[in-house]
Each structure stands twice: as structure tokens, then as C-alpha cells.
Amino acid sequence: MICAARTTGIVFFPAFDWAISPTHPEREERLLYTYDQLAEEGIFDIDGITEAKPDVVGKEDIERVHFLFADFDRTVTPSHLVACGGAVKAARLVMEKRVEKGAALVRPPGHHAMKSVQGNRGFCAVNNEAVMLEWIRSHYGPIRTAIVDTDCHHGDGTQDIYWYDPDTLYISVHQDGRTLYPGSGFPDEKGGGRGIGKTVNIPLPPGTSEEGFLHALEHTILPILEDYKPDLVINSAGQDNHYTDPITNMRFTAQGYARLTELLNPDIVVLEGGYSIQDALPYVNLGIILALAGTDYSHVREPDYDPDSLREDGETREYIKAVCDTALREYFVPSVPLPEPGRFLEREKRIYYDTDCITEHQKESILACDSCPGVRIIKSRSSSRPLSIGVEIPMKGCERCREEGHRIAGESKKSGRYEKVLLIDRCPQG
Amino acid sequence: MIAGIDIGGTHTDAVLVDNGRIVAKSKIPTLHEDLVKTVQRSLTNLTEKKKAGGVTRITLSTTLATNALVEGALETAGVLVCSGPGIDPLKYSIGPAFHLVGGSVDHRGRETEPVDTRELDRAASECREKGVRVFACVAKFSPRNPAHELLLSRRLAPHADFITEGHRLSGMPGFGRRIATAYYNAAVWRLFNRFADAASSTAAALGIGPDIHILKADGGTMPLSESRILPVLSILSGPAASIMGIQALFPVNRDAVCIDIGGTTSDIFFLADGVPLFERGGIALDGRNTLVPSLFSKSIGVGGDSHVRMESGRVTVGPRRLGPAMATGDKAPTLTDALNVSGRAAYGDVSRSQGGIGLLAKQHGADPGRLADEAVSFAANAVAREVERLVAAINERPVYTVRELLHERRLVPERLLLMGGPADCLAKPLGAALGIEAGIPEHFDVANAIGAALTKPTRCIELFADTAIGIMSVPALGVRKAVPAGYTESDAERDAARLLLDRLKTQGVGLGGVEVETTYKSTFSMVEGFSTVGRNIRIRCQVKPGLLYDLVENKKE
Numbered sequence: 001m002i003c004a005a006r007t008t009g010i011v012f013f014p015a016f017d018w019a020i021s022p023t024h025p026e027r028e029e030r031l032l033y034t035y036d037q038l039a040e041e042g043i044f045d046i047d048g049i050t051e052a053k054p055d056v057v058g059k060e061d062i063e064r065v066h067f068l069f070a071d072f073d074r075t076v077t078p079s080h081l082v083a084c085g086g087a088v089k090a091a092r093l094v095m096e097k098r099v100e101k102g103a104a105l106v107r108p109p110g111h112h113a114m115k116s117v118q119g120n121r122g123f124c125a126v127n128n129e130a131v132m133l134e135w136i137r138s139h140y141g142p143i144r145t146a147i148v149d150t151d152c153h154h155g156d157g158t159q160d161i162y163w164y165d166p167d168t169l170y171i172s173v174h175q176d177g178r179t180l181y182p183g184s185g186f187p188d189e190k191g192g193g194r195g196i197g198k199t200v201n202i203p204l205p206p207g208t209s210e211e212g213f214l215h216a217l218e219h220t221i222l223p224i225l226e227d228y229k230p231d232l233v234i235n236s237a238g239q240d241n242h243y244t245d246p247i248t249n250m251r252f253t254a255q256g257y258a259r260l261t262e263l264l265n266p267d268i269v270v271l272e273g274g275y276s277i278q279d280a281l282p283y284v285n286l287g288i289i290l291a292l293a294g295t296d297y298s299h300v301r302e303p304d305y306d307p308d309s310l311r312e313d314g315e316t317r318e319y320i321k322a323v324c325d326t327a328l329r330e331y332f333v334p335s336v337p338l339p340e341p342g343r344f345l346e347r348e349k350r351i352y353y354d355t356d357c358i359t360e361h362q363k364e365s366i367l368a369c370d371s372c373p374g375v376r377i378i379k380s381r382s383s384s385r386p387l388s389i390g391v392e393i394p395m396k397g398c399e400r401c402r403e404e405g406h407r408i409a410g411e412s413k414k415s416g417r418y419e420k421v422l423l424i425d426r427c428p429q430g
Numbered sequence: 431m432i433a434g435i436d437i438g439g440t441h442t443d444a445v446l447v448d449n450g451r452i453v454a455k456s457k458i459p460t461l462h463e464d465l466v467k468t469v470q471r472s473l474t475n476l477t478e479k480k481k482a483g484g485v486t487r488i489t490l491s492t493t494l495a496t497n498a499l500v501e502g503a504l505e506t507a508g509v510l511v512c513s514g515p516g517i518d519p520l521k522y523s524i525g526p527a528f529h530l531v532g533g534s535v536d537h538r539g540r541e542t543e544p545v546d547t548r549e550l551d552r553a554a555s556e557c558r559e560k561g562v563r564v565f566a567c568v569a570k571f572s573p574r575n576p577a578h579e580l581l582l583s584r585r586l587a588p589h590a591d592f593i594t595e596g597h598r599l600s601g602m603p604g605f606g607r608r609i610a611t612a613y614y615n616a617a618v619w620r621l622f623n624r625f626a627d628a629a630s631s632t633a634a635a636l637g638i639g640p641d642i643h644i645l646k647a648d649g650g651t652m653p654l655s656e657s658r659i660l661p662v663l664s665i666l667s668g669p670a671a672s673i674m675g676i677q678a679l680f681p682v683n684r685d686a687v688c689i690d691i692g693g694t695t696s697d698i699f700f701l702a703d704g705v706p707l708f709e710r711g712g713i714a715l716d717g718r719n720t721l722v723p724s725l726f727s728k729s730i731g732v733g734g735d736s737h738v739r740m741e742s743g744r745v746t747v748g749p750r751r752l753g754p755a756m757a758t759g760d761k762a763p764t765l766t767d768a769l770n771v772s773g774r775a776a777y778g779d780v781s782r783s784q785g786g787i788g789l790l791a792k793q794h795g796a797d798p799g800r801l802a803d804e805a806v807s808f809a810a811n812a813v814a815r816e817v818e819r820l821v822a823a824i825n826e827r828p829v830y831t832v833r834e835l836l837h838e839r840r841l842v843p844e845r846l847l848l849m850g851g852p853a854d855c856l857a858k859p860l861g862a863a864l865g866i867e868a869g870i871p872e873h874f875d876v877a878n879a880i881g882a883a884l885t886k887p888t889r890c891i892e893l894f895a896d897t898a899i900g901i902m903s904v905p906a907l908g909v910r911k912a913v914p915a916g917y918t919e920s921d922a923e924r925d926a927a928r929l930l931l932d933r934l935k936t937q938g939v940g941l942g943g944v945e946v947e948t949t950y951k952s953t954f955s956m957v958e959g960f961s962t963v964g965r966n967i968r969i970r971c972q973v974k975p976g977l978l979y980d981l982v983e984n985k986k987e
């Protein structure tokens with residue numbers, strides 16, 4: 001019998017009966033061949049690896065994270081509650097110390113879902129990792145966490161949710177936004193308010209392969225983690241950097257993903273995208289699970305794996321090094337100063353929900369505070385809904401900010417100007 | 431008349447059933463060195479006063495293959511394996527003649543690397559030099575495309591007495607399981623066939639017809655002819671005999687937990703709506719998982735002979751076994767002695783039990799009656815906690831669709847069925863520990879043999895169709911043929927049922943009362959780019975397991 005060096009709980013939930021539409025990449029078949037590979041390999045026969053069933057999260061678990069301005073029942077389907085529930089289950093197994101590592105291979109993905117939800121974007125409606133992390137925090141307190149997003153697309157949703165949060169380090173390594181959806185994720189996006197520097201973006205050029213990704217990991221991500229010293233590391237493990245992925249242009253491999261997992265050594269892995277369902281996912285998922293469990297993965301490779309033909313050219317390699325150096329520098333010496341207390345920091349955003357064809361106009365402000373991350377306010381109107389407002393009092397919110405948050409929410413309600421007034425209070429008294 | 435013979439570790443039980451009535455029982459010690467003689471004696475005992483010619487069917491539950499595997503009394507089987515990428519195939523190395531051969535097939539059954547025939551020939555000649563005559567040929571994903579196993583098998587055939595091809599064992603996934611199962615099958619083949627020869631001639635000599643069946647761990651039987659090529663399916667059939675027996679003796683149609691209390695251990699089984707629960711994947715033997723389908727059963731180290739002792743001031747029972755009870759002459763007190771002292775049983779010499787428990791109590795300054803009660807409740811609680819743990823694990827079994835997850839059916843045992851020696855006296859404490867009412871069937875002393883006698887033949891097959899490639903296959907039956915692009919799930923379901931019934935017919939299995947049911951079906955549209963290129967259809971169907979008929983003295987609850 002094969003033994004895992006680290007006990008690992010896997011929540012595998014392929015949602016074989018759910019699709020965005022019959023030929024959409026996010027359809028029933030997406031994890032079918034992964035299931036076939038994992039079952040044939042006997043991954044759950046490995047001593048120390050156990051399979052678990054997802055929890056199903058409730059409305060309150062979603063509303064702890066998102067301002068759901070869209071209609072809840074129409075936007076959040078049972079499959080979203082199960083995907084989030086799968087992530088929560090993996091986290092629960094780890095937090096209850098029943099396993100050392102947790103992985104949620106669930107769909108649909110979630111890392112494009114932002115703080116405000118007006119619909120579906122980038123195949124995502126709710127943010128699985130954020131729902132999971134805030135579930136953990138609501139049960140275990142404000143745990144210092146790093147989310148390392150290795151999906152090929154910039155995780156603009158996760159970045160947006162944790163933009164102001166100094167207790168959540170968000171690092172995204174992805175294909176350069178000038179060449180891929182959603183078009184964001186540049187080194188100068190580094191968080192706001194007291195969260196400055198706690199967002200790190202490493203946009204890699206098309207064609208990046210094993211050497212480039214591992215360079216980013218070893219020279220930028222790991223040193224930053226070393227400095228930040230998180231108590232929990234979450235990996236948003238998208239698999240669309242693979243050289244066979246139909247909607248991206250990278251050249252990463254199953255061996256590379258496994259090595260990355262081994263070096264990053266996350267506590268919890270949550271599957272994000274990955275649409276080469278026959279030629280990549282079966283091998284990449286296998287490699288990630290074996291590496292996470294501390295088991296030999298040296299024989300895991302694609303049938304046509306040829307590292308020489310995938311290698312970056314010299315120019316690309318130099319470019320990657322430069323990008324990684326910039327990202328590292330921006331973390332250690334953020335070129336934007338901390339905000340002055342008592343001032344409102346403002347951002348205006350236009351967000352397009354490609355899956356639902358909705359455009360959202362958003363005005364966001366945060367009340368800068370010297371003793372807490374500050375009250376966050378989002379005023380949002382979309383092409384299908386009138387103006388709404390969301391007010392969030394953060395977990396470590398100070399007494400003054402808490403009162404201010406409640407006052408703003410109360411006045412907004414009274415004013416009658418908003419369709420919905422949503423209040424997230426993460427430090428309720430008593 | 432039909433006969434059931436359960437060859438157990440210590441005893442061989444046999445029953446003769448005529449028109450739903452038990453007309454004869456036999457219990458003799460098992461002669462491990464001569465199982466054929468054991469069968470012969472049991473049959474003679476059963477048919478003493480009747481004409482053996484009236485016996486139309488015999489089902490044997492035999493430990494032959496299990497013992498050979500556990501004791502390592504195996505013939506050297508050559509194992510040739512085509513792996514391809516994935517977990518290091520050397521981790522599945524088994525037996526003294528394990529060989530890797532280059533070649534690989536992917537998850538859809540596409541060849542991604544041809545078989546390395548030079549490596550194959552080298553492996554074959556090494557086996558030949560060692561005098562190996564039986565083989566297991568196994569390839570990863572062979573149920574999706576058996577071409578590599580067939581090629582290995584063809585090359586080995588001139589020098590082989592018997593070859594097991596992995597895909598003929600099962601259509602289920604599990605490369606490591608397939609390797610172990612194929613190896614075991616090849617390694618017990620000769621031994622089992624000798625037994626089968628002797629068993630048929632014994633039956634023939636007694637004038638019993640040719641209808642001999644072998645009990646399988648999945649709660650079904652297979653004809654002797656099939657067991658000759660799939661002897662591995664005969665392993666660990668004992669628990670299946672118990673659970674089929676208890677179904678015959680005490681039919682329920684609700685969720686139930688069944689506990690067979692033995693000397694060293696107790697076996698725990700479950701019924702969901704009265705139907706026995708299956709093991710996921712297949713049974714484990716000798717530390718290796720296999721693809722042998724099996725009913726779910728778990729052993730716990732608490733039984734009548736479990737040692738009662740004090741550990742850091744608390745009464746403890748099991749899991750070590752010290753030998754039979756003091757009541758029958760042993761030195762250390764057991765659970766049976768505790769049952770005697772607590773007044774629940776009167777087994778053997780009760781005064782010796784009192785002596786033993788009394789001494790233990792004195793050493794620890796306790797009251798003997800109280801100590802005995804505590805021992806009994808410790809044992810009952812240990813079993814109950816294990817039952818609860820198992821129920822929780824079963825309810826945690828994964829599902830893969832949103833529909834199943836949201837409308838899941840949970841196992842909630844409402845009935846406790848007990849059998850085995852101390853069943854009577856443990857019924858109350860166990861029932862109390864679990865909070866469920868206990869029932870004890872009559873004739874439970876020969877329940878296993880009754881189970882064997884009354885069990886129906888079963889067979890399970892998997893069908894895969896990939897209309898993009900244009901192939902339909904039923905690996906276990908060696909069927910693989912072209913299908914048109916319009917092939918649908920209902921075509922597949924119909925084909926699977928027909929192929930299964932055809933196979934039973936050619937094996938001479940009477941089809942009266944045989945019901946085929948689909949236990950799993952799924953269809954996925956396969957999309958390339960943004961257009962559908964075909965359907966991926968998966969069907970699993972089986973002959974519905976169960977009993978040939980109910981015993982007349984029982985009525986359904």
C-alpha cells in the first residue's frame with residue numbers, strides 16, 4: 001500500500017449534473033476525465049489520503065463576504081453553494097486537525113467574483129476562497145492568511161475582496177493582462193488603505209513554462225511569504241497555465257504544477273479554472289494531489305510531455321526575471337504611502353459581467369483609520385438594477401468605525417435612495 | 431432440494447433446504463488439509479436418510495483461495511504490466527515475477543505509446559526460465575481499451591497454462607487493484623481448479639446433478655465453470671454467507687445493522703431498506719485492495735473470548751484474545767465469563783467464571799458482579815461506538831452530482847440483528863448501547879450455510895460507449911464493437927442487459943427469477959471547441975442479488 005507523508009483530505013466534487021450552458025467550458029464533463037484518472041490511479045486507496053463530501057454553505061456564508069446586489073436565488077445556484085461548501089469542508093478538515101492538508105476540487109470556480117456581486121463574471125458568481133476563508137475566520141478568529149493564486153487569469157475578484165485587508169496577503173501569478181481576460185493584475189495594483197503592499201501581482205508573458213513559473217515562485221512568492229509569515233496558506237490552483245489549455249497561451253506542465261505545489265506547500269488548495277479537460281486536468285490534478293500529500297509524483301506527466309520543446313526563449317526568460325524583481329520590490333517598498341486617518345479613499349470602477357452581459361458602475365470608499373482597516377462602502381448600480389449600497393465593518397474594526405458603519409447604513413436606509421442597503425458587520429458586539 | 435455448505439475457519443456448516451424448509455443441518459470441524467473430504471462428509475451427513483439424488487444444487491462458500499493467499503501458499507504467477515504516466519507502477523509490484531513493459535493507453539482508451547515488444551519478450555523469457563506457467567497481464571485503463579493486455583496475453587499464450595487479463599476481472603477503475611486482483615487470480619488458479627475437479631467428482635459420485643455454485647463476497651453465487659477462470663471471486667465469502675443467511679432467517683425491509691458475534695471478533699454489516707450495503711471499490715485482502723466486489727463488512731476485536739482485564743483502574747475488554755472462557759477451563763476471564771457472572775448466560779461451568787472474575791475483582795478491590803456488568807457494558811459500548819463510526823463514514827461517502835448531494839439518502843439503522851454464540855445474552859446491552867431494538871433469528875447457528883444455500887447467482891458488468899471514437903465495449907465479457915454516432919444511453923442500457931443475460935445463458939444459469947437492473951448510468955456530451963462531437967455513455971448493470979426464495983417459517987417484517 002502506498003502511504004502519504006502528509007494526511008490529506010480531498011473534497012472531489014465534479015458536479016456531473018451542472019453546466020453554465022451545454023457547450024460552455026464550465027460544463028458537466030469538465031472533471032470527468034480527471035475523475036477517471038484519479039479513480040484509475042487509485043488516489044483514494046493511498047493510505048493517508050481520504051475523500052470527503054462537500055458541505056453545503058448557506059446564504060449567510062455568502063453574505064458574510066459579498067454585497068449581493070443581484071437577486072440571490074437567480075445568481076447563486078445550489079451548485080455554487082456546494083462548490084463553496086466543498087472549499088469550506090476542505091478547510092474544516094484542516095482546521096479541525098483531522099488532516100494536515102486539504103484540497104477542494106470543485107466547480108464552478110470563483111476567483112473572478114468581487115466584493116460586489118451584480119451577476120456572473122468569468123464563469124464565477126461567488127468567490128469560493130473568500131467564502132471559505134471568512135468561514136474559517138468566523139469560527140477561528142482573524143487568522144493571518146496568504147492566498148496564492150496560480151490560475152492563468154488574474155484573480156481580480158479575490159484581489160478586490162481583500163484589497164484593504166492587511167491580514168490577507170493576495171499574490172497572483174498569471175498571464176499578462178494585456179493578452180488575456182480580465183485585463184488586470186499589474187505590479188502597480190498593490191492594495192489600498194491599510195492593505196497597501198498586501199496585494200502582489202506577477203504578470204508573466206505568454207509562453208512562460210516550468211522555469212519561469214518556478215523562478216517566480218522561488219524568487220518572489222516564497223521570499224514574500226517568508227516575510228509575511230502567514231498562519232495559513234491557500235492556493236487558488238487554476239490549471240489553465242497548461243500548454244494544452246484552449247483559452248490561454250502559457251506552457252506550464254503537470255510536473256511544473258506538482259513541483260510548484262511541493263515548494264509552495266499550501267495548507268489548502270482550491271481548484272479554479274483549467275479547461276484542457278482531457279489533456280491537462282487529469283495529469284495536473286493528479287500531480288497536485290500527490291505533491292500536496294508529500295507522495296512521489298515523478299512519473300506524472302502528459303503522454304506527449306517534452307520539456308525541451310516547451311522551454312521559454314532567452315528574451316522571455318529575461319522579461320520574467322525583471323517582472324519578478326519589480327513585484328518583489330513593490331512588496332517590500334510600496335511606492336504609495338499609507339493613507340491619512342479620517343480621510344475617505346475613493347475608487348470608481350466599471351465592472352463587466354461577461355457571463356451575464358451586465359455592466360456595473362461602482363463608487364467605493366473607505367474611511368481611513370489608524371486603529372483598524374476602516375469601514376468600506378460600495379455604491380453600485382448596474383445595467384439591470386438601480387443604485388444600492390453596501391457597508392462593511394471589518395473584523396478588527398474599532399469602536400468608532402463600527403458606530404460610523406452603522407450610522408451610514410441607517411441613514412442610507414432612511415434616505416430611500418437605494419434599492420438595497422446591505423450591512424456586513426464582522427465585529428458584532430456581545 | 432438445495433444444499434449450502436459454508437467452509438469456515440473452525441467449522442464447516444451445512445444445510446439442506448427443501449421447498450423452503452430446513453430439512454437437515456450438519457456441523458463438523460473443517461479439515462484444512464482436505465477440504466474436499468470436508469465437503470464430502472458434510473454432504474453425506476445431510477443426505478443420510480434421503481436420496482442424495484434429490485439434491486439439485488449445491489453452493490459452496492470456501493476459504494480455499496483466501497487461506498492460500500493469506501498463508502502465501504501460492505503458485506508463482508508472472509505479472510506483466512503496462513503502465514504509462516501516473517503513480518510509479520513499481521509501487522504495485524507483487525509476487526516474485528513482476529515485470530514492467532513499456533506501453534500506455536490514456537483515460538479515453540487512446541493508445542499513447544505502443545507496447546514495447548522487446549521488453550515484453552524479455553519479460554516472457556525470464557518468466558519461462560523460472561518455470562512460470564501462470565500469468566497476469568494488466569494495463570492501465572484496460573477496461574477502456576484492452577488492446578495492450580490482449581497483446582501481452584497473446585505473446586505469453588504458447589508457454590502458459592493460464593492467463594488472467596485484467597479487463598476480464600471488472601470494468602471498474604483502479605490500476606493497483608487490478609494488478610493485485612489479476613495476480614491473486616492467476617496464483618490460486620491451479621489450486622482452485624484441483625478443488626473444483628474433486629468437488630464435481632464427489633458430487634457426481636453421490637449422484638448429485640452438475641449444478642454446483644461458489645459463493646462470492648458480493649452476496650451472489652457463480653457457477654463452478656466460471657469460478658474455474660475467476661477463482662479470486664471466491665475469496666472472503668464468509669461474511670456474505672452470514673448476511674445472506676440473516677436475510678433469509680430474519681427478513682427486514684428497513685435500514686438495519688447486523689452483528690455476527692464470534693469468538694475473537696465481531697463482524698458488522700448494514701442493510702439499507704433491507705438490501706445489503708456494498709464495499710466501495712472492492713474487498714481488501716492481505717493489506718492490498720482488490721477489485722473483487724464485496725458486501726460491506728467490518729470486523730471489531732470484541733467477541734466472546736475477548737480478555738477481560740483492568741487497565742489503569744478501568745475494566746477493559748478485548749481486543750486481545752486469550753483463549754476460550756474460564757468456564758470451559760481457561761486461565762483468564764473473558765467476556766463469556768463476565769456474561770456468566772452477570773447472570774446473563776450460563777455457559778459451561780459458571781462457578782469457574784465466578785472464580786476468575788472474582789479473583790480479578792479482588793485484585794482491584796472491586797465487586798465481582800459490578801465488574802462483570804462493567805465488562806459487558808464496555809464490550810457493548812465498544813461495538814456500538816464502532817457501529818456509529820461506520821454509519822458516519824458510510825454517510826460521508828462521496829457523491830458527484832448536485833442532485834444527489836442535495837437529496838441524499840442517509841443510512842439510519844432502525845433495527846439490530848444479532849447472530850453468533852453470545853448473541854442472546856448481548857442483545858439487551860447492545861440494544862441499549864445503540865438505542866435500537868435487537869432481534870435474533872432462529873437457526874442462527876447455521877445461518878452461513880443457509881445463506882450459501884439460498885443465494886442467487888449474480889453478475890455485474892460495465893458498459894462504456896464513446897460515440898466520438900465510435901466504440902462500445904463491455905470489458906468483462908470481452909465485447910468491443912463499433913457503434914454509430916446516434917448510439918444512445920437507452921441503446922446502451924438495452925445492450926448491456928442483453929449481453930449479461932446471454933452470458934448467463936451460455937453458462938447454463940437458469941434464468942427463472944433472474945432480474946437485471948441498471949445500477950448506474952450517465953451520459954456526457956463531449957465537446958470540442960464549441961461543438962458536440964459525441965457522447966460518453968457509462969452503464970453498470972447487474973443481476974439483482976437476493977435469495978432464491980424465502981424460508982416458509984419466516985414472514986417479512
Ligand SMILES: [Zn+2]
Pocket residue numbers: 151152153238240272273274
Ligand atoms: Zn483561469
Ligand SMILES: [Zn+2]
Pocket residue numbers: 369370371372373374375397398399400401402
Ligand atoms: Zn477604525
